[in-house]
Amino acid sequence: MTPEEFRAAGHELIDWIADRRATVEQRRVRPELEPGDLIAALPAEPPTEPESAAAVLADLDSIVAPGVLEVQHPMHYGWFPANASLSSILGDIASSGLSSLGISWESSPALTEVEEVVVDWLRQLTGLPAEWKGVIQDTASTTCLVAMLAARERATDHAQTSAGLVGESAPLCVYTTTEAHSSVRKAALLAGVGADHIRLVDIDRYTRDMEPDHLRALIAADVDAGHNPMAIVASLGSTGTTAFDPIGEIVQIAANHGVWVHADAAMAGAAMVLPEQRALFAGIEGADSIAWNPHKWFGTILDCSLMYVRDPDHLIRVMSTNPSYLRSTAGGEATQYRDWGIPLGRRFRSLKLWYQLRIDGIDAIRARLRRDLENASWFADQIAARPGWEVVAPVRLQTVCLRHRPDDLVAPDRGEALDTHTLDWVRTINTSGEAFLSPSVLDDRWMARVSIGVEGTERAHLVRLIELLDAAVAPSA
Amino acid sequence: MTPEEFRAAGHELIDWIADRRATVEQRRVRPELEPGDLIAALPAEPPTEPESAAAVLADLDSIVAPGVLEVQHPMHYGWFPANASLSSILGDIASSGLSSLGISWESSPALTEVEEVVVDWLRQLTGLPAEWKGVIQDTASTTCLVAMLAARERATDHAQTSAGLVGESAPLCVYTTTEAHSSVRKAALLAGVGADHIRLVDIDRYTRDMEPDHLRALIAADVDAGHNPMAIVASLGSTGTTAFDPIGEIVQIAANHGVWVHADAAMAGAAMVLPEQRALFAGIEGADSIAWNPHKWFGTILDCSLMYVRDPDHLIRVMSTNPSYLRSTAGGEATQYRDWGIPLGRRFRSLKLWYQLRIDGIDAIRARLRRDLENASWFADQIAARPGWEVVAPVRLQTVCLRHRPDDLVAPDRGEALDTHTLDWVRTINTSGEAFLSPSVLDDRWMARVSIGVEGTERAHLVRLIELLDAAVAPSA
Numbered sequence: 001m002t003p004e005e006f007r008a009a010g011h012e013l014i015d016w017i018a019d020r021r022a023t024v025e026q027r028r029v030r031p032e033l034e035p036g037d038l039i040a041a042l043p044a045e046p047p048t049e050p051e052s053a054a055a056v057l058a059d060l061d062s063i064v065a066p067g068v069l070e071v072q073h074p075m076h077y078g079w080f081p082a083n084a085s086l087s088s089i090l091g092d093i094a095s096s097g098l099s100s101l102g103i104s105w106e107s108s109p110a111l112t113e114v115e116e117v118v119v120d121w122l123r124q125l126t127g128l129p130a131e132w133k134g135v136i137q138d139t140a141s142t143t144c145l146v147a148m149l150a151a152r153e154r155a156t157d158h159a160q161t162s163a164g165l166v167g168e169s170a171p172l173c174v175y176t177t178t179e180a181h182s183s184v185r186k187a188a189l190l191a192g193v194g195a196d197h198i199r200l201v202d203i204d205r206y207t208r209d210m211e212p213d214h215l216r217a218l219i220a221a222d223v224d225a226g227h228n229p230m231a232i233v234a235s236l237g238s239t240g241t242t243a244f245d246p247i248g249e250i251v252q253i254a255a256n257h258g259v260w261v262h263a264d265a266a267m268a269g270a271a272m273v274l275p276e277q278r279a280l281f282a283g284i285e286g287a288d289s290i291a292w293n294p295h296k297w298f299g300t301i302l303d304c305s306l307m308y309v310r311d312p313d314h315l316i317r318v319m320s321t322n323p324s325y326l327r328s329t330a331g332g333e334a335t336q337y338r339d340w341g342i343p344l345g346r347r348f349r350s351l352k353l354w355y356q357l358r359i360d361g362i363d364a365i366r367a368r369l370r371r372d373l374e375n376a377s378w379f380a381d382q383i384a385a386r387p388g389w390e391v392v393a394p395v396r397l398q399t400v401c402l403r404h405r406p407d408d409l410v411a412p413d414r415g416e417a418l419d420t421h422t423l424d425w426v427r428t429i430n431t432s433g434e435a436f437l438s439p440s441v442l443d444d445r446w447m448a449r450v451s452i453g454v455e456g457t458e459r460a461h462l463v464r465l466i467e468l469l470d471a472a473v474a475p476s477a
Numbered sequence: 478m479t480p481e482e483f484r485a486a487g488h489e490l491i492d493w494i495a496d497r498r499a500t501v502e503q504r505r506v507r508p509e510l511e512p513g514d515l516i517a518a519l520p521a522e523p524p525t526e527p528e529s530a531a532a533v534l535a536d537l538d539s540i541v542a543p544g545v546l547e548v549q550h551p552m553h554y555g556w557f558p559a560n561a562s563l564s565s566i567l568g569d570i571a572s573s574g575l576s577s578l579g580i581s582w583e584s585s586p587a588l589t590e591v592e593e594v595v596v597d598w599l600r601q602l603t604g605l606p607a608e609w610k611g612v613i614q615d616t617a618s619t620t621c622l623v624a625m626l627a628a629r630e631r632a633t634d635h636a637q638t639s640a641g642l643v644g645e646s647a648p649l650c651v652y653t654t655t656e657a658h659s660s661v662r663k664a665a666l667l668a669g670v671g672a673d674h675i676r677l678v679d680i681d682r683y684t685r686d687m688e689p690d691h692l693r694a695l696i697a698a699d700v701d702a703g704h705n706p707m708a709i710v711a712s713l714g715s716t717g718t719t720a721f722d723p724i725g726e727i728v729q730i731a732a733n734h735g736v737w738v739h740a741d742a743a744m745a746g747a748a749m750v751l752p753e754q755r756a757l758f759a760g761i762e763g764a765d766s767i768a769w770n771p772h773k774w775f776g777t778i779l780d781c782s783l784m785y786v787r788d789p790d791h792l793i794r795v796m797s798t799n800p801s802y803l804r805s806t807a808g809g810e811a812t813q814y815r816d817w818g819i820p821l822g823r824r825f826r827s828l829k830l831w832y833q834l835r836i837d838g839i840d841a842i843r844a845r846l847r848r849d850l851e852n853a854s855w856f857a858d859q860i861a862a863r864p865g866w867e868v869v870a871p872v873r874l875q876t877v878c879l880r881h882r883p884d885d886l887v888a889p890d891r892g893e894a895l896d897t898h899t900l901d902w903v904r905t906i907n908t909s910g911e912a913f914l915s916p917s918v919l920d921d922r923w924m925a926r927v928s929i930g931v932e933g934t935e936r937a938h939l940v941r942l943i944e945l946l947d948a949a950v951a952p953s954a
Binding site: 002037042071141142166170191192335343345351358 | 490545546585649659673
């Protein structure tokens with residue numbers, strides 16, 4: 001494809017993207033598809049003849065695009081806000097267009113240094129001390145794995161440089177709660193920790209925050225048993241209900257035993273840019289690693305997960321491809337981000353943040369986050385005041401967890417019928433295409449999560465959601 | 478940013494990208510920068526006021542873009558061809574524009590199913606049997622780590638589900654050669670294998686391919702010692718010299734001991750689309766996992782690394798977030814690519830391949846690869862025939878390894894002076910900005926790699942490179 005062919009096709013594609021965003025509300029949120037439908041609609045064999053960009057765009061429009069769930073739709077309340085601000089999309093396009101190769105400082109000084117600058121901008125905006133250094137990973141799952149690997153090597157005095165984990169005598173233990181994201185367990189297991197040694201710390205029955213006294217007891221018991229407490233993963237805004245483990249107390253407990261603390265603030269970390277919300281994160285500066293994803297509520301297009309560490313030299317020693325294990329980041333040397341994570345080759349991801357912060361401005365981003373917090377609070381009040389409806393978890397930020405419990409499903413022995421009812425009305429809404437919610441399990445019973453925070457979601461959309469909720473549970477529905 | 482603002486800014490950005498590509502030869506390959514120069518050129522504090530997209534684009538053009546090494550330049554011969562075909566860039570832009578969320582089949586059926594279709598197209602084009610199933614990872618480094626984790630769990634009968642690696646009694650061993658990419662050692666260490674148990678198998682002195690007899694002996698010795706042979710990583714086209722470990726013999730040796738075989742064809746895998754080159758890969762279908770990166774020579778913009786496995790159920794069991802560890806891919810269930818790798822959230826990467834294959838067509842891609850092979854062969858002949866120059870490794874595909882050894886540096890005791898000479902002339906060329914080569918170490922002495930295969934590199938560029946080589950070693954240089 002020549003630059004001139006690209007220019008023509010690129011202009012058409014930009015128009016398509018702009019048109020699509022402008023009309024997102026006219027489409028269904030959830031596609032009407034069964035597994036395999038799209039595979040059947042696409043050729044099983046590779047194309048043999050070149051085709052025009054227009055033909056590919058036509059298929060993108062008619063076959064591919066109708067097959068995505070429209071997470072930019074203002075009536076999308078599923079999982080988490082997966083905002084892709086148009087400013088950050090421009091940055092993503094700039095990254096593609098630069099076509100740079102991020103394998104070392106030498107291969108793309110700009111890729112390295114713009115990232116250093118922009119992650120430090122975000123550090124300042126979230127109020128982290130200057131000693132924290134950051135890197136952009138793809139997702140918080142990867143960040144959690146990298147944190148567990150760093151924790152493992154600290155707990156074993158760098159076992160990887162000699163006999164490896166099999167040479168250790170004390171089992172490595174990881175502490176988290178039932179509320180932690182599934183990637184936490186996955187990361188611990190992949191790091192070589194056995195399922196037998198993942199400790200689930202008790203949680204507060206109402207807030208679902210980690211109970212620090214139980215954490216203290218579990219660590220003490222493991223120490224007594226000759227085990228090796230490796231890491232605590234604190235959820236700062238859990239996926240299910242936005243629970244906040246008490247990070248201030250956790251880092252103090254960890255300090256007594258030299259346990260690594262990873263703060264998983266993947267979704268909620270965006271709230272750290274709001275000074276009035278920082279109390280939720282009080283003490284986070286005592287952790288060892290932090291993950292938060294601008295590619296969620298903050299509005300940067302996926303993938304863009306920030307990982308901050310307090311001791312980059314340790315991380316580099318663990319992740320380095322330099323077999324001497326002796327290199328230091330001190331002095332005037334260049335940063336080599338390949339030694340901060342798993343992949344060698346890296347995209348120019350910082351441009352997404354650079355574009356977004358410069359074009360949108362932090363004030364507008366903050367105003368949007370505050371709007372969402374107000375909307376969530378208002379919505380929760382509306383639900384709580386509505387007969388038959390319950391808000392079933394504290395609304396810490398922008399997620400409202402709810403159930404509809406009509407009179408005939410109040411008795412304790414009606415739990416299964418309540419589950420059926422919940423899944424029924426959620427399905428009614430989701431299959432309508434008008435809105436989308438994620439059903440989720442709380443205390444072994446289904447509930448629905450309304451995760452508010454899509455860029456386009458205004459109060460009127462929540463008013464409409466309440467109408468849909470009422471209709472979905474109406475006896476005739 | 479509104480859709481109309483995005484439309485206007487997007488058109489400008491597309492023009493900038495097209496112009497930049499059309500004029501790539503007018504720029505230096507290597508930027509003139511020292512570490513920290515760009516950091517100093519950018520504001521240390523985050524922006525407070527919103528700016529226009531035009532202002533950001535102006536900075537992209539004047540500050541950022543001059544800070545990248547131009548790997549799309551036809552005179553770039555460093556590391557490996559990091560081609561970003563304009564067709565694949567269109568696909569990348571389409572992915573950004575769709576702004577879809579890849580966390581499950583449900584969150585974006587199209588993201589899942591287009592990937593299934595396109596990776597199967599590539600399977601067909603590379604001649605792999607239909608039992609091989611694929612997924613797109615970010616890089617071959619990640620693919621290697623995922624392969625090592627899968628190998629580890631097979632070798633330990635899923636130790637992660639019980640006591641973890643510390644509960645194992647037999648050290649896990651990994652077999653590879655000095656020629657393997659640095660990510661291989663990194664992946665083994667991160668998977669929990671100790672450095673003491675990474676076995677470096679002897680290589681053929683000239684071809685630098687793994688010696689299967691020594692592999693056999695090393696595994697037998699480890700078995701005798703009560704160790705646990707976990708994985709063999711075969712380099713199919715090594716980074717340094719494009720060595721090809723004899724994969725057919727390796728898989729037979731592995732089969733006797735149930736050892737996992739990972740075939741790392743990150744760069745050279747593109748050659749599998751050429752039927753006449755498949756002899757180099759004969760036997761690969763007996764491996765357990767394969768990595769090859771369309772984001773290198775093949776021409777798909779980074780990041781796009783293909784991972785194929787013969788037993789996806791095993792991979793899913795290891796990587797699944799499903800705590801039951803019992804789910805199967807059998808039946809009509811949807812593919813959940815989160816269970817094929819580390820990140821939960823995934824970009825719509827398959828669109829890059831979809832666009833490239835449809836717009837460019839496989840015939841044009843094959844013709845380009847064949848052109849590069851002919852150019853490499855021609856270039857090697859020219860070098861070998863030139864007084865003072867040596868081709869120091871066999872030219873298996875498109876990489877030519879060379880040294881200049883004038884008469885006064887021929888004696889064996891002149892090795893250090895030869896190193897100085899090599900680094901000097903490579904630096905002369907690289908700092909000129911006219912071309913870029915990677916110096917690399919072979920048998921403890923520096924050499925230069927000329928990695929041919931940038932989309933725009935034609936015979937005339939190699940003629941010019943020879944002029945530059947001659948000038949760089951001329952006594953007056």
